[in-house]
Amino acid sequence: MLIGVLALQGGFAAHAKMLLELAADVREVRVPADLEGLDGLVIPGGESTTMTLGIEREGLGEPLRSFAKPVFGTCAGLIMLDREHLGMMDIEARRNAFGRQVRSFEADLEIEGLDGPPLRAVFIRAPWIAAHGEDVQIVAEVDGHAVAAQQGDVLAVAFHPELGSDTRLHERFLAICRGTAVAVDLADDPGWVAP
Amino acid sequence: MLKGGVIMDVVDAEQARIAEAAGAVAVMALERVPSDIRRDGGVARMSDPVMIKGIQDAVTIPVMAKARIGHIAEAQVLEALEVDYIDESEVLTPADEHNHIDKWDFSVPFVCGATNLGEALRRVGEGAAMIRSKGEAGTGDIVEAVRHMRAIRSEIRRLGTLDETELPTAAKELGAPLDLVRGVSNEGGLPVVLFCAGGIATPADASLMMQLGAEGLFVGSGIFKSSNPERRARAIVEACTHFADPLRVAQASEGLGAAMDSLESRALEDDQLLAQRGW
Numbered sequence: 001m002l003i004g005v006l007a008l009q010g011g012f013a014a015h016a017k018m019l020l021e022l023a024a025d026v027r028e029v030r031v032p033a034d035l036e037g038l039d040g041l042v043i044p045g046g047e048s049t050t051m052t053l054g055i056e057r058e059g060l061g062e063p064l065r066s067f068a069k070p071v072f073g074t075c076a077g078l079i080m081l082d083r084e085h086l087g088m089m090d091i092e093a094r095r096n097a098f099g100r101q102v103r104s105f106e107a108d109l110e111i112e113g114l115d116g117p118p119l120r121a122v123f124i125r126a127p128w129i130a131a132h133g134e135d136v137q138i139v140a141e142v143d144g145h146a147v148a149a150q151q152g153d154v155l156a157v158a159f160h161p162e163l164g165s166d167t168r169l170h171e172r173f174l175a176i177c178r179g180t181a182v183a184v185d186l187a188d189d190p191g192w193v194a195p
Numbered sequence: 196m197l198k199g200g201v202i203m204d205v206v207d208a209e210q211a212r213i214a215e216a217a218g219a220v221a222v223m224a225l226e227r228v229p230s231d232i233r234r235d236g237g238v239a240r241m242s243d244p245v246m247i248k249g250i251q252d253a254v255t256i257p258v259m260a261k262a263r264i265g266h267i268a269e270a271q272v273l274e275a276l277e278v279d280y281i282d283e284s285e286v287l288t289p290a291d292e293h294n295h296i297d298k299w300d301f302s303v304p305f306v307c308g309a310t311n312l313g314e315a316l317r318r319v320g321e322g323a324a325m326i327r328s329k330g331e332a333g334t335g336d337i338v339e340a341v342r343h344m345r346a347i348r349s350e351i352r353r354l355g356t357l358d359e360t361e362l363p364t365a366a367k368e369l370g371a372p373l374d375l376v377r378g379v380s381n382e383g384g385l386p387v388v389l390f391c392a393g394g395i396a397t398p399a400d401a402s403l404m405m406q407l408g409a410e411g412l413f414v415g416s417g418i419f420k421s422s423n424p425e426r427r428a429r430a431i432v433e434a435c436t437h438f439a440d441p442l443r444v445a446q447a448s449e450g451l452g453a454a455m456d457s458l459e460s461r462a463l464e465d466d467q468l469l470a471q472r473g474w
Contacts, residue, residue, distance in 0.1 A: 008436050009199040009220060013410075030436060045196040047220040049256055054218060054436060057429075075196060101257055101279035102303045124196055125257065125279070160196065 001177055004029040004038040008054035010046020010076060014162040018170050032063040040177035041067060045075030045124070045160050048095060052085060061086065070153035072173040078156040079127050089154050090133030097128040097145065097158075109159075111148055111169075112139040119166055121159040123147075128158055197221055197257070197325075197411055198388060201401070201432050204228045204415040207246070208253035214418070217428035221257040221279065223413065224250040229286050229333030230416035230455065233467070239287040241269040244276055251278075259306070264473060265291025267300075274303045280325065282306045283318075285472035286332045286415075293474060298322030308392065310343045310470050312350035316371035316379070319387055326385060328409070329470040330393020333416050335457030337394040339470055340404060344391055348408045354380040393470070396421070396454045398434030398447040405438035422452035 003019050005012045007028035016026045019042070027034060029041065041064075043051075055061055064086050071088060073081040080086050082093040098105070104125060108118035129146035132138065140148035140157070147158040153176050161169040200220025205211040211222045226242045227235065241262055251258050257279035262269035264283055269290075273281045283296055285308050295318065298305040304324035309315035315326045328347060330340030350369070357365055357380060366376040378386055391404040392413035401412055412435055414428075421427045430447040437443035465471070 007199070009218075010196050011198055013198070030440075046198070047196065047200060047256055049215060050200055050218045050220050050432070053216075053432075057218075057433065095255065100277050102274070102277055 001025065001039045001174065002027060002037060003174070003177065004035060004041040006041065006043045006051075006077070008046075008058070008060075009050045011044040011074075011160060011162050012042075012046075014160075015042045015044050015074075015170075018162050018167055019174070022167055022170055022174055024174055031058050032060055035063050035067060038067075038069055040070040040072070040173065042173070043071065043073040043077030043080050044162065045077060048076040048079040048085075048127075051076055051080060055080070055086075064088070070173065070176045071155070072169075073154075073156040074162065075124065075126060075158060075160055078129070078158055081154065081156050082129075089149070089151050089156055090136050091129045091149060091151075091156065092131040093127045094130040095127050096125050097130070098123060098126050101125055107142055109140050109142070109147070112137075114139075114168055114172070116168065119161070119168060120164060121147075121157075121161070122163045123159045126158045129156075197390075199435065200411050201428075201435050202259065202390070202411070202413045203418050203428060204413075205250060205419065208249045210419055210424070211250045211253045211258075213425055214428060215254045215256050217425060218432035219256060219428065220411070221259055222250060222254060223259045223261065223282065223415070224278075225261055225286075228416040228419060229469070230335075230420055230458075231333075232286060233333040233458075233469075239263075241266070241272065241287070244272065247273075247276055247278060251276075261287050262296070263287040264289040265294050265296060267296055270296050270301060270305075274301055278303065280304050280306050283323075284308065285329060285469045289472050295321050295473070298324075306390070308470070308473060309347065310473075311346045311369075312354075312379070313369035313371045314473060315347055315385060315389075316369065316375045319375055319385065320372045323387065325388050325390065327390040327392040327413055329473075330391065330395075331460045331463070332393045332469050333458070334394055334460050334463075335396040335417060335420075335455045336460045337396070337400045337403065339460050340391055340394040340400075341407065343393075343470070344404060344407045344409060347385075347389065351379055351384060355383050394460075395431070396457065397451075398430045398444050401431045401434040402438040402441075402444045405435060411435070416455050420455035427451050427454075 307318035328343035391409035
């Protein structure tokens with residue numbers, strides 16, 4: 001299975017390392033041609049302004065919007081997925097919602113459908129999800145603010161799951177890419193199924 | 196998350212906006228870029244809070260600011276201003292010639308310069324969250340940046356070849372805490388992110404330093420002392436992303452106008468070398 005990691009700027013190397021450890025093949029994505037043949041795409045954390053400009057410069061906007069495979073956006077990647085940016089998810093992200101760098105924090109996060117102990121999540125100048133459409137399932141919150149969501153085969157989290165050694169979210173994403181995880185269907189709401 | 200990005204020195208809100216629009220991941224707010232500090236001489240200090248706040252208001256990307264080496268109070272002021280990173284910087288005139296700031300005492304992260312692995316690990320031991328190779332700021336000469344990045348990378352590789360018995364002596368020689376030396380030996384890298392600074396003036400310089408193992412770049416005088424800062428800033432950002440693709444670096448290098456007025460590091464007197472500040 002070949003997973004792309006958008007590598008314009010940000011935490012792409014750590015994502016790639018984690019995916020390789022989980023036995024996926026990884027390709028760094030910098031230009032539209034890099035998207036061909038992928039089974040899924042990770043949009044990493046980074047600076048959303050820098051990433052937006054990079055997507056524009058490389059002509060990646062349209063190819064990304066029409067990318068039909070599963071996508072996993074983290075931190076700035078969540079912002080890239082929202083209505084204001086690529087529109088690949090029916091959410092509205094609020095940038096730097098938790099404050100400046102000095103307000104960065106770690107939290108033990110209960111994520112709906114994720115087995116085992118809470119996930120230690122690193123929030124760096126993190127966004128939150130300020131609004132979302134009804135097809136979007138919110139699966140984790142911090143202080144009442146949505147910080148993780150799923151819509152079909154698109155996952156988004158406001159933190160940095162690639163930092164540290166907990167691979168459960170990446171495993172979850174790979175299961176979606178393999179088609180072995182059940183996509184969210186609100187008709188019978190299966191919840192967020194662990195791999 | 197600054198990795199893979201370019202951090203640019205800016206002296207006012209207008210420059211900060213240009214840097215942000217060019218794709219900078221952060222800006223370093225300072226009153227004079229290093230080449231001007233070098234020219235003017237005298238004591239270089241933390242910037243006026245009014246100027247820092249003006250830049251914070253002008254952009255949404257992180258804003259960094261510099262404190263003098265060992266100047267605890269300047270760092271406290273910058274933390275109170277909620278700058279996103281403090282650079283305890285050799286570009287300013289040191290306030291303490293023996294001790295650096297105890298950075299564990301702060302909640303704001305620090306970036307510090309280093310010329311070799313021992314210096315980098317001493318800074319990490321003091322609580323630095325990010326290291327930048329020093330190079331020689333304000334020269335536009337890449338040779339010192341190359342020297343320092345190569346020194347750090349090659350010492351990291353050497354530690355990887357040592358066994359447990361040899362690590363205490365290595366730590367002694369490096370003048371670095373043993374637990375950090377052991378960590379580097381096991382992991383093959385620093386426990387914090389490693390950027391490059393000091394002398395980057397062109398897209399090819401950017402590509403060179405990324406190929407030598409930098410995880411991102413600081414560009415000081417190189418952008419706003421060049422003839423077309425807007426274009427050069429964009430070009431260096433592009434070269435930072437596509438550093439491994441010579442054709443893209445070539446395209447980014449086209450028609451940028453004159454680079455900054457440069458100084459050959461070798462021609463500088465010893466007391467003019469900023470990289471020697473720090474202990």
